[in-house]
Amino acid sequence: MVNAYRPSTIDEALRIRNETKALPLAGGTDLMVRYKNWAGLPPKFSQPVMFVAHLHELKGIEVEGDELIIRSATTLTELLKDGRVPEVLKLAVKEMASPLVRNIATIGGNICNASPAGDTLPPLYALDAKVVLRSVEGERTVPIEDFITGPGQTVLKENEILCEIRIPMDEFDSIFYRKVGTRRANALSKVSFVGLKNLQGDRIDDIRIAFGAVAPTVVRSRDAEKMLKGIKIDEIEQIYPSIEAKYAELIRPIDDQRSTAEYRKIVSLRLLRFFLLGKAD
Ligand SMILES: Cc1cc2nc3c(=O)[nH]c(=O)nc-3n(C[C@H](O)[C@H](O)[C@H](O)COP(=O)(O)OP(=O)(O)OC[C@H]3O[C@@H](n4cnc5c(N)ncnc54)[C@H](O)[C@@H]3O)c2cc1C
Incomplete structure:
Protein backbone atom coordinates (compact mmCIF):
# COMPACT_ATOMS: atom_id res chain seq x y z
CA MET A 1 0.00 0.00 0.00
CA MET A 169 -4.21 32.27 -30.94
CA ASP A 170 -3.34 31.93 -34.64
CA GLU A 171 -6.11 31.51 -37.19
CA PHE A 172 -5.87 29.11 -40.15
CA ASP A 173 -7.83 29.11 -43.46
CA SER A 174 -7.39 25.41 -43.93
CA ILE A 175 -7.54 22.82 -41.13
CA PHE A 176 -7.12 19.13 -41.90
CA TYR A 177 -7.13 16.35 -39.29
CA ARG A 178 -7.28 12.59 -39.73
CA LYS A 179 -7.02 9.84 -37.14
CA VAL A 180 -6.63 6.36 -38.52
CA GLY A 181 -7.77 3.81 -35.95
CA THR A 182 -9.49 0.45 -35.81
CA ARG A 183 -12.91 1.89 -34.95
CA ARG A 184 -14.45 5.25 -34.11
CA ALA A 185 -14.42 5.05 -30.29
CA ASN A 186 -11.90 3.76 -27.76
CA ALA A 187 -9.25 3.07 -30.39
CA LEU A 188 -5.72 4.42 -30.14
CA SER A 189 -4.26 5.93 -33.31
CA LYS A 190 -2.43 3.84 -35.87
CA VAL A 191 -1.51 7.15 -37.49
CA SER A 192 -2.75 10.69 -37.03
CA PHE A 193 -2.16 13.72 -39.22
CA VAL A 194 -2.55 17.46 -38.75
CA GLY A 195 -2.28 19.97 -41.58
CA LEU A 196 -2.77 23.71 -41.08
CA LYS A 197 -2.43 26.29 -43.83
CA ASN A 198 -2.84 30.00 -44.45
CA LEU A 199 -2.76 31.44 -47.94
CA GLN A 200 -2.01 34.96 -49.06
CA GLY A 201 -3.54 35.13 -52.52
CA ASP A 202 -2.37 31.93 -54.15
CA ARG A 203 0.83 31.67 -52.09
CA ILE A 204 1.39 29.75 -48.87
CA ASP A 205 1.86 32.20 -46.02
CA ASP A 206 1.99 29.69 -43.15
CA ILE A 207 1.92 25.92 -43.10
CA ARG A 208 2.21 23.40 -40.26
CA ILE A 209 2.27 19.61 -40.62
CA ALA A 210 2.46 17.05 -37.81
CA PHE A 211 2.21 13.26 -37.69
CA GLY A 212 1.35 11.17 -34.62
CA ALA A 213 2.08 7.49 -33.84
CA VAL A 214 4.76 7.13 -36.52
CA ALA A 215 7.95 7.84 -34.55
CA PRO A 216 9.06 7.99 -30.89
CA THR A 217 7.64 11.54 -30.70
CA VAL A 218 5.41 13.64 -32.96
CA VAL A 219 7.01 14.36 -36.35
CA ARG A 220 7.10 18.00 -37.41
CA SER A 221 9.70 19.30 -39.88
CA ARG A 222 10.41 23.03 -39.79
CA ASP A 223 12.72 22.50 -42.81
CA ALA A 224 9.95 21.06 -44.96
CA GLU A 225 7.54 23.77 -43.81
CA LYS A 226 10.15 26.43 -44.74
CA MET A 227 10.44 24.91 -48.23
CA LEU A 228 6.68 25.25 -48.68
CA LYS A 229 6.29 28.77 -47.29
CA GLY A 230 6.03 31.47 -49.95
CA ILE A 231 5.45 29.18 -52.89
CA LYS A 232 2.33 29.16 -55.06
CA ILE A 233 -0.23 26.40 -54.56
CA ASP A 234 0.26 25.20 -58.15
CA GLU A 235 4.04 24.99 -57.62
CA ILE A 236 3.77 22.45 -54.77
CA GLU A 237 3.68 19.52 -57.20
CA GLN A 238 7.17 20.41 -58.52
CA ILE A 239 8.81 20.30 -55.09
CA TYR A 240 6.59 17.54 -53.70
CA PRO A 241 9.16 14.71 -54.19
CA SER A 242 11.72 16.49 -52.02
CA ILE A 243 9.09 17.35 -49.39
CA GLU A 244 7.93 13.74 -49.28
CA ALA A 245 11.52 12.51 -49.04
CA LYS A 246 12.09 14.72 -45.98
CA TYR A 247 9.08 13.30 -44.15
CA ALA A 248 9.82 9.74 -45.30
CA GLU A 249 13.15 10.02 -43.48
CA LEU A 250 11.53 11.23 -40.24
CA ILE A 251 8.58 8.81 -40.24
CA ARG A 252 9.98 5.73 -38.47
CA PRO A 253 6.98 3.71 -37.32
CA ILE A 254 7.05 0.41 -35.48
CA ASP A 255 5.07 -2.81 -35.81
CA ASP A 256 2.78 -3.28 -32.80
CA GLN A 257 -0.57 -4.82 -31.89
CA ARG A 258 -2.42 -1.94 -33.56
CA SER A 259 -0.71 -1.84 -36.96
CA THR A 260 2.39 -2.55 -39.02
CA ALA A 261 5.19 -0.11 -39.68
CA GLU A 262 4.67 -0.49 -43.43
CA TYR A 263 0.95 0.37 -43.25
CA ARG A 264 1.66 3.37 -41.04
CA LYS A 265 4.28 4.74 -43.40
CA ILE A 266 2.15 4.31 -46.53
CA VAL A 267 -0.90 5.92 -44.92
CA SER A 268 1.12 8.83 -43.48
CA LEU A 269 2.58 9.73 -46.85
CA ARG A 270 -0.83 9.42 -48.53
CA LEU A 271 -2.29 11.84 -45.99
CA LEU A 272 0.59 14.24 -46.66
CA ARG A 273 -0.02 13.99 -50.40
CA PHE A 274 -3.74 14.54 -49.94
CA PHE A 275 -3.21 17.61 -47.78
CA LEU A 276 -0.63 19.18 -50.10
CA LEU A 277 -1.86 18.13 -53.53
CA GLY A 278 -5.51 17.31 -52.96
CA LYS A 279 -5.06 13.73 -54.16
CA ALA A 280 -3.91 10.57 -52.37
CA ASP A 281 -2.18 8.77 -55.27
C1 LIG B 1 -10.62 3.27 -22.74
C2 LIG B 1 -9.54 4.29 -22.99
C3 LIG B 1 -9.44 4.88 -24.24
C4 LIG B 1 -8.43 5.81 -24.50
N1 LIG B 1 -8.37 6.40 -25.74
C5 LIG B 1 -7.42 7.30 -26.00
C6 LIG B 1 -7.34 7.91 -27.30
O1 LIG B 1 -8.14 7.65 -28.20
N2 LIG B 1 -6.32 8.79 -27.52
C7 LIG B 1 -5.40 9.10 -26.54
O2 LIG B 1 -4.53 9.91 -26.80
N3 LIG B 1 -5.48 8.56 -25.31
C8 LIG B 1 -6.45 7.67 -25.02
N4 LIG B 1 -6.52 7.10 -23.77
C9 LIG B 1 -5.49 7.44 -22.76
C10 LIG B 1 -5.93 8.52 -21.74
O3 LIG B 1 -7.33 8.57 -21.58
C11 LIG B 1 -5.42 9.91 -22.13
O4 LIG B 1 -4.02 9.90 -22.30
C12 LIG B 1 -5.80 10.97 -21.06
O5 LIG B 1 -5.77 12.27 -21.62
C13 LIG B 1 -4.93 10.91 -19.81
O6 LIG B 1 -5.37 11.91 -18.91
P1 LIG B 1 -5.59 11.59 -17.36
O7 LIG B 1 -6.00 12.87 -16.74
O8 LIG B 1 -6.51 10.44 -17.19
O9 LIG B 1 -4.11 11.18 -16.96
P2 LIG B 1 -3.58 10.38 -15.69
O10 LIG B 1 -3.79 8.92 -15.91
O11 LIG B 1 -4.09 10.96 -14.44
O12 LIG B 1 -2.03 10.72 -15.81
C14 LIG B 1 -1.27 10.37 -16.96
C15 LIG B 1 0.20 10.77 -16.72
O13 LIG B 1 0.31 12.18 -16.61
C16 LIG B 1 0.84 12.56 -15.33
N5 LIG B 1 0.13 13.78 -14.95
C17 LIG B 1 -1.20 14.02 -15.01
N6 LIG B 1 -1.45 15.29 -14.70
C18 LIG B 1 -0.27 15.88 -14.43
C19 LIG B 1 0.14 17.21 -14.06
N7 LIG B 1 -0.73 18.20 -13.91
N8 LIG B 1 1.46 17.44 -13.88
C20 LIG B 1 2.37 16.47 -14.04
N9 LIG B 1 2.06 15.20 -14.39
C21 LIG B 1 0.75 14.91 -14.60
C22 LIG B 1 0.59 11.37 -14.43
O14 LIG B 1 1.50 11.32 -13.34
C23 LIG B 1 0.78 10.22 -15.42
O15 LIG B 1 2.14 9.96 -15.62
C24 LIG B 1 -7.51 6.15 -23.48
C25 LIG B 1 -7.61 5.56 -22.20
C26 LIG B 1 -8.61 4.64 -21.96
C27 LIG B 1 -8.70 4.02 -20.60
Whole structure:
Protein backbone atom coordinates (compact mmCIF):
# COMPACT_ATOMS: atom_id res chain seq x y z
CA MET A 1 0.00 0.00 0.00
CA VAL A 2 1.29 3.52 -0.80
CA ASN A 3 0.35 6.93 0.61
CA ALA A 4 -2.21 9.01 -1.30
CA TYR A 5 -2.43 12.80 -0.93
CA ARG A 6 -5.31 15.18 -1.70
CA PRO A 7 -3.92 18.73 -1.39
CA SER A 8 -6.28 21.73 -1.16
CA THR A 9 -4.14 24.22 -3.09
CA ILE A 10 -1.45 24.18 -5.75
CA ASP A 11 1.10 25.44 -3.20
CA GLU A 12 0.34 22.48 -0.95
CA ALA A 13 0.55 20.15 -3.96
CA LEU A 14 3.96 21.54 -4.93
CA ARG A 15 5.23 21.13 -1.38
CA ILE A 16 4.00 17.52 -1.20
CA ARG A 17 5.52 16.76 -4.61
CA ASN A 18 8.82 18.28 -3.50
CA GLU A 19 8.92 16.32 -0.25
CA THR A 20 7.51 12.95 -1.33
CA LYS A 21 7.92 12.85 -5.16
CA ALA A 22 4.26 11.76 -5.24
CA LEU A 23 2.98 10.90 -8.71
CA PRO A 24 0.30 13.38 -9.89
CA LEU A 25 -2.97 11.61 -10.73
CA ALA A 26 -5.47 13.69 -12.73
CA GLY A 27 -8.19 11.62 -14.48
CA GLY A 28 -6.28 8.40 -13.82
CA THR A 29 -7.28 6.96 -17.22
CA ASP A 30 -3.65 6.20 -18.09
CA LEU A 31 -2.34 5.60 -14.57
CA MET A 32 -5.06 3.18 -13.46
CA VAL A 33 -4.36 1.07 -16.56
CA ARG A 34 -0.58 1.27 -16.12
CA TYR A 35 -0.76 0.14 -12.47
CA LYS A 36 -3.76 -2.19 -12.74
CA ASN A 37 -4.08 -5.14 -10.40
CA TRP A 38 -6.32 -8.18 -10.03
CA ALA A 39 -10.04 -7.38 -9.55
CA GLY A 40 -10.80 -6.28 -6.00
CA LEU A 41 -7.18 -5.37 -5.21
CA PRO A 42 -5.82 -1.80 -5.07
CA PRO A 43 -3.72 -0.64 -8.05
CA LYS A 44 -0.03 -1.51 -7.86
CA PHE A 45 1.43 1.97 -7.44
CA SER A 46 5.12 1.88 -6.60
CA GLN A 47 5.31 5.44 -5.23
CA PRO A 48 2.96 7.82 -3.38
CA VAL A 49 0.13 9.25 -5.44
CA MET A 50 -1.30 12.78 -5.35
CA PHE A 51 -4.76 13.69 -6.70
CA VAL A 52 -4.62 16.95 -8.67
CA ALA A 53 -7.76 17.09 -10.86
CA HIS A 54 -9.82 18.91 -8.18
CA LEU A 55 -7.33 21.80 -7.74
CA HIS A 56 -9.04 24.97 -8.95
CA GLU A 57 -5.67 26.48 -9.97
CA LEU A 58 -5.37 23.66 -12.54
CA LYS A 59 -8.88 24.07 -13.96
CA GLY A 60 -10.27 26.27 -16.70
CA ILE A 61 -9.46 28.06 -19.91
CA GLU A 62 -8.73 31.75 -20.41
CA VAL A 63 -7.21 34.22 -22.84
CA GLU A 64 -4.15 36.28 -21.87
CA GLY A 65 -2.91 38.70 -24.55
CA ASP A 66 -2.64 36.70 -27.75
CA GLU A 67 -2.40 33.33 -25.99
CA LEU A 68 -5.00 30.80 -24.99
CA ILE A 69 -4.25 29.32 -21.60
CA ILE A 70 -5.60 25.86 -20.90
CA ARG A 71 -4.99 24.71 -17.34
CA SER A 72 -3.67 21.18 -17.14
CA ALA A 73 -6.59 19.47 -15.35
CA THR A 74 -9.10 20.67 -17.94
CA THR A 75 -10.95 17.58 -19.14
CA LEU A 76 -11.28 16.60 -22.77
CA THR A 77 -15.05 17.22 -22.54
CA GLU A 78 -14.43 20.76 -21.22
CA LEU A 79 -12.13 21.43 -24.20
CA LEU A 80 -14.90 20.44 -26.60
CA LYS A 81 -17.36 22.83 -24.95
CA ASP A 82 -15.16 25.95 -25.16
CA GLY A 83 -15.52 28.12 -28.27
CA ARG A 84 -11.96 29.50 -27.92
CA VAL A 85 -10.20 26.14 -28.16
CA PRO A 86 -8.55 25.76 -31.61
CA GLU A 87 -10.67 23.74 -34.01
CA VAL A 88 -7.87 21.31 -34.87
CA LEU A 89 -7.44 20.38 -31.19
CA LYS A 90 -11.19 19.79 -30.90
CA LEU A 91 -11.18 17.59 -34.01
CA ALA A 92 -8.56 15.40 -32.34
CA VAL A 93 -10.30 15.36 -28.94
CA LYS A 94 -13.65 14.41 -30.52
CA GLU A 95 -12.08 11.18 -31.72
CA MET A 96 -10.38 10.28 -28.44
CA ALA A 97 -11.59 7.44 -26.23
CA SER A 98 -15.35 7.65 -25.47
CA PRO A 99 -17.57 10.31 -23.83
CA LEU A 100 -17.19 8.55 -20.45
CA VAL A 101 -13.39 8.63 -20.58
CA ARG A 102 -13.35 12.17 -22.00
CA ASN A 103 -15.35 13.33 -18.96
CA ILE A 104 -12.43 12.56 -16.62
CA ALA A 105 -9.33 12.38 -18.85
CA THR A 106 -7.33 15.63 -18.85
CA ILE A 107 -5.19 17.38 -21.44
CA GLY A 108 -2.32 17.54 -18.93
CA GLY A 109 -2.49 13.77 -18.45
CA ASN A 110 -2.36 13.17 -22.20
CA ILE A 111 0.72 15.40 -22.52
CA CYS A 112 2.60 13.99 -19.50
CA ASN A 113 1.83 10.43 -20.54
CA ALA A 114 3.88 11.29 -23.66
CA SER A 115 2.59 8.35 -25.70
CA PRO A 116 3.65 8.45 -29.37
CA ALA A 117 -0.07 7.87 -30.03
CA GLY A 118 -1.28 10.65 -27.65
CA ASP A 119 -3.93 12.34 -29.75
CA THR A 120 -3.72 15.90 -28.41
CA LEU A 121 -0.01 15.99 -29.24
CA PRO A 122 0.06 16.47 -33.06
CA PRO A 123 -2.35 19.45 -32.85
CA LEU A 124 -0.38 20.94 -29.94
CA TYR A 125 2.92 20.58 -31.84
CA ALA A 126 1.37 22.15 -34.96
CA LEU A 127 -0.06 25.02 -32.89
CA ASP A 128 3.37 25.78 -31.31
CA ALA A 129 2.01 25.09 -27.81
CA LYS A 130 4.16 25.58 -24.72
CA VAL A 131 3.79 23.99 -21.31
CA VAL A 132 4.20 25.80 -18.00
CA LEU A 133 5.84 23.70 -15.28
CA ARG A 134 5.87 24.75 -11.62
CA SER A 135 7.79 23.59 -8.58
CA VAL A 136 8.57 25.04 -5.15
CA GLU A 137 11.60 26.63 -6.80
CA GLY A 138 9.62 28.55 -9.44
CA GLU A 139 8.22 28.24 -12.92
CA ARG A 140 9.54 27.48 -16.40
CA THR A 141 7.91 27.48 -19.83
CA VAL A 142 8.97 24.84 -22.34
CA PRO A 143 7.90 24.33 -26.00
CA ILE A 144 5.99 21.06 -26.23
CA GLU A 145 8.52 19.53 -28.64
CA ASP A 146 11.25 20.05 -26.02
CA PHE A 147 9.04 18.78 -23.19
CA ILE A 148 8.51 15.33 -24.72
CA THR A 149 11.77 13.49 -25.34
CA GLY A 150 10.62 9.95 -26.19
CA PRO A 151 7.88 7.40 -25.61
CA GLY A 152 6.67 8.03 -22.04
CA GLN A 153 9.64 10.38 -21.50
CA THR A 154 9.48 14.07 -20.64
CA VAL A 155 11.71 16.68 -19.03
CA LEU A 156 9.26 17.02 -16.08
CA LYS A 157 11.34 17.06 -12.90
CA GLU A 158 10.41 14.94 -9.88
CA ASN A 159 9.23 18.03 -8.02
CA GLU A 160 7.34 19.70 -10.88
CA ILE A 161 3.68 19.80 -11.87
CA LEU A 162 2.39 20.71 -15.32
CA CYS A 163 0.11 23.67 -14.68
CA GLU A 164 -0.77 25.28 -18.01
CA ILE A 165 -0.68 24.82 -21.75
CA ARG A 166 -0.20 28.08 -23.66
CA ILE A 167 -1.27 28.25 -27.30
CA PRO A 168 -0.77 31.27 -29.62
CA MET A 169 -4.21 32.27 -30.94
CA ASP A 170 -3.34 31.93 -34.64
CA GLU A 171 -6.11 31.51 -37.19
CA PHE A 172 -5.87 29.11 -40.15
CA ASP A 173 -7.83 29.11 -43.46
CA SER A 174 -7.39 25.41 -43.93
CA ILE A 175 -7.54 22.82 -41.13
CA PHE A 176 -7.12 19.13 -41.90
CA TYR A 177 -7.13 16.35 -39.29
CA ARG A 178 -7.28 12.59 -39.73
CA LYS A 179 -7.02 9.84 -37.14
CA VAL A 180 -6.63 6.36 -38.52
CA GLY A 181 -7.77 3.81 -35.95
CA THR A 182 -9.49 0.45 -35.81
CA ARG A 183 -12.91 1.89 -34.95
CA ARG A 184 -14.45 5.25 -34.11
CA ALA A 185 -14.42 5.05 -30.29
CA ASN A 186 -11.90 3.76 -27.76
CA ALA A 187 -9.25 3.07 -30.39
CA LEU A 188 -5.72 4.42 -30.14
CA SER A 189 -4.26 5.93 -33.31
CA LYS A 190 -2.43 3.84 -35.87
CA VAL A 191 -1.51 7.15 -37.49
CA SER A 192 -2.75 10.69 -37.03
CA PHE A 193 -2.16 13.72 -39.22
CA VAL A 194 -2.55 17.46 -38.75
CA GLY A 195 -2.28 19.97 -41.58
CA LEU A 196 -2.77 23.71 -41.08
CA LYS A 197 -2.43 26.29 -43.83
CA ASN A 198 -2.84 30.00 -44.45
CA LEU A 199 -2.76 31.44 -47.94
CA GLN A 200 -2.01 34.96 -49.06
CA GLY A 201 -3.54 35.13 -52.52
CA ASP A 202 -2.37 31.93 -54.15
CA ARG A 203 0.83 31.67 -52.09
CA ILE A 204 1.39 29.75 -48.87
CA ASP A 205 1.86 32.20 -46.02
CA ASP A 206 1.99 29.69 -43.15
CA ILE A 207 1.92 25.92 -43.10
CA ARG A 208 2.21 23.40 -40.26
CA ILE A 209 2.27 19.61 -40.62
CA ALA A 210 2.46 17.05 -37.81
CA PHE A 211 2.21 13.26 -37.69
CA GLY A 212 1.35 11.17 -34.62
CA ALA A 213 2.08 7.49 -33.84
CA VAL A 214 4.76 7.13 -36.52
CA ALA A 215 7.95 7.84 -34.55
CA PRO A 216 9.06 7.99 -30.89
CA THR A 217 7.64 11.54 -30.70
CA VAL A 218 5.41 13.64 -32.96
CA VAL A 219 7.01 14.36 -36.35
CA ARG A 220 7.10 18.00 -37.41
CA SER A 221 9.70 19.30 -39.88
CA ARG A 222 10.41 23.03 -39.79
CA ASP A 223 12.72 22.50 -42.81
CA ALA A 224 9.95 21.06 -44.96
CA GLU A 225 7.54 23.77 -43.81
CA LYS A 226 10.15 26.43 -44.74
CA MET A 227 10.44 24.91 -48.23
CA LEU A 228 6.68 25.25 -48.68
CA LYS A 229 6.29 28.77 -47.29
CA GLY A 230 6.03 31.47 -49.95
CA ILE A 231 5.45 29.18 -52.89
CA LYS A 232 2.33 29.16 -55.06
CA ILE A 233 -0.23 26.40 -54.56
CA ASP A 234 0.26 25.20 -58.15
CA GLU A 235 4.04 24.99 -57.62
CA ILE A 236 3.77 22.45 -54.77
CA GLU A 237 3.68 19.52 -57.20
CA GLN A 238 7.17 20.41 -58.52
CA ILE A 239 8.81 20.30 -55.09
CA TYR A 240 6.59 17.54 -53.70
CA PRO A 241 9.16 14.71 -54.19
CA SER A 242 11.72 16.49 -52.02
CA ILE A 243 9.09 17.35 -49.39
CA GLU A 244 7.93 13.74 -49.28
CA ALA A 245 11.52 12.51 -49.04
CA LYS A 246 12.09 14.72 -45.98
CA TYR A 247 9.08 13.30 -44.15
CA ALA A 248 9.82 9.74 -45.30
CA GLU A 249 13.15 10.02 -43.48
CA LEU A 250 11.53 11.23 -40.24
CA ILE A 251 8.58 8.81 -40.24
CA ARG A 252 9.98 5.73 -38.47
CA PRO A 253 6.98 3.71 -37.32
CA ILE A 254 7.05 0.41 -35.48
CA ASP A 255 5.07 -2.81 -35.81
CA ASP A 256 2.78 -3.28 -32.80
CA GLN A 257 -0.57 -4.82 -31.89
CA ARG A 258 -2.42 -1.94 -33.56
CA SER A 259 -0.71 -1.84 -36.96
CA THR A 260 2.39 -2.55 -39.02
CA ALA A 261 5.19 -0.11 -39.68
CA GLU A 262 4.67 -0.49 -43.43
CA TYR A 263 0.95 0.37 -43.25
CA ARG A 264 1.66 3.37 -41.04
CA LYS A 265 4.28 4.74 -43.40
CA ILE A 266 2.15 4.31 -46.53
CA VAL A 267 -0.90 5.92 -44.92
CA SER A 268 1.12 8.83 -43.48
CA LEU A 269 2.58 9.73 -46.85
CA ARG A 270 -0.83 9.42 -48.53
CA LEU A 271 -2.29 11.84 -45.99
CA LEU A 272 0.59 14.24 -46.66
CA ARG A 273 -0.02 13.99 -50.40
CA PHE A 274 -3.74 14.54 -49.94
CA PHE A 275 -3.21 17.61 -47.78
CA LEU A 276 -0.63 19.18 -50.10
CA LEU A 277 -1.86 18.13 -53.53
CA GLY A 278 -5.51 17.31 -52.96
CA LYS A 279 -5.06 13.73 -54.16
CA ALA A 280 -3.91 10.57 -52.37
CA ASP A 281 -2.18 8.77 -55.27
C1 LIG B 1 -10.62 3.27 -22.74
C2 LIG B 1 -9.54 4.29 -22.99
C3 LIG B 1 -9.44 4.88 -24.24
C4 LIG B 1 -8.43 5.81 -24.50
N1 LIG B 1 -8.37 6.40 -25.74
C5 LIG B 1 -7.42 7.30 -26.00
C6 LIG B 1 -7.34 7.91 -27.30
O1 LIG B 1 -8.14 7.65 -28.20
N2 LIG B 1 -6.32 8.79 -27.52
C7 LIG B 1 -5.40 9.10 -26.54
O2 LIG B 1 -4.53 9.91 -26.80
N3 LIG B 1 -5.48 8.56 -25.31
C8 LIG B 1 -6.45 7.67 -25.02
N4 LIG B 1 -6.52 7.10 -23.77
C9 LIG B 1 -5.49 7.44 -22.76
C10 LIG B 1 -5.93 8.52 -21.74
O3 LIG B 1 -7.33 8.57 -21.58
C11 LIG B 1 -5.42 9.91 -22.13
O4 LIG B 1 -4.02 9.90 -22.30
C12 LIG B 1 -5.80 10.97 -21.06
O5 LIG B 1 -5.77 12.27 -21.62
C13 LIG B 1 -4.93 10.91 -19.81
O6 LIG B 1 -5.37 11.91 -18.91
P1 LIG B 1 -5.59 11.59 -17.36
O7 LIG B 1 -6.00 12.87 -16.74
O8 LIG B 1 -6.51 10.44 -17.19
O9 LIG B 1 -4.11 11.18 -16.96
P2 LIG B 1 -3.58 10.38 -15.69
O10 LIG B 1 -3.79 8.92 -15.91
O11 LIG B 1 -4.09 10.96 -14.44
O12 LIG B 1 -2.03 10.72 -15.81
C14 LIG B 1 -1.27 10.37 -16.96
C15 LIG B 1 0.20 10.77 -16.72
O13 LIG B 1 0.31 12.18 -16.61
C16 LIG B 1 0.84 12.56 -15.33
N5 LIG B 1 0.13 13.78 -14.95
C17 LIG B 1 -1.20 14.02 -15.01
N6 LIG B 1 -1.45 15.29 -14.70
C18 LIG B 1 -0.27 15.88 -14.43
C19 LIG B 1 0.14 17.21 -14.06
N7 LIG B 1 -0.73 18.20 -13.91
N8 LIG B 1 1.46 17.44 -13.88
C20 LIG B 1 2.37 16.47 -14.04
N9 LIG B 1 2.06 15.20 -14.39
C21 LIG B 1 0.75 14.91 -14.60
C22 LIG B 1 0.59 11.37 -14.43
O14 LIG B 1 1.50 11.32 -13.34
C23 LIG B 1 0.78 10.22 -15.42
O15 LIG B 1 2.14 9.96 -15.62
C24 LIG B 1 -7.51 6.15 -23.48
C25 LIG B 1 -7.61 5.56 -22.20
C26 LIG B 1 -8.61 4.64 -21.96
C27 LIG B 1 -8.70 4.02 -20.60
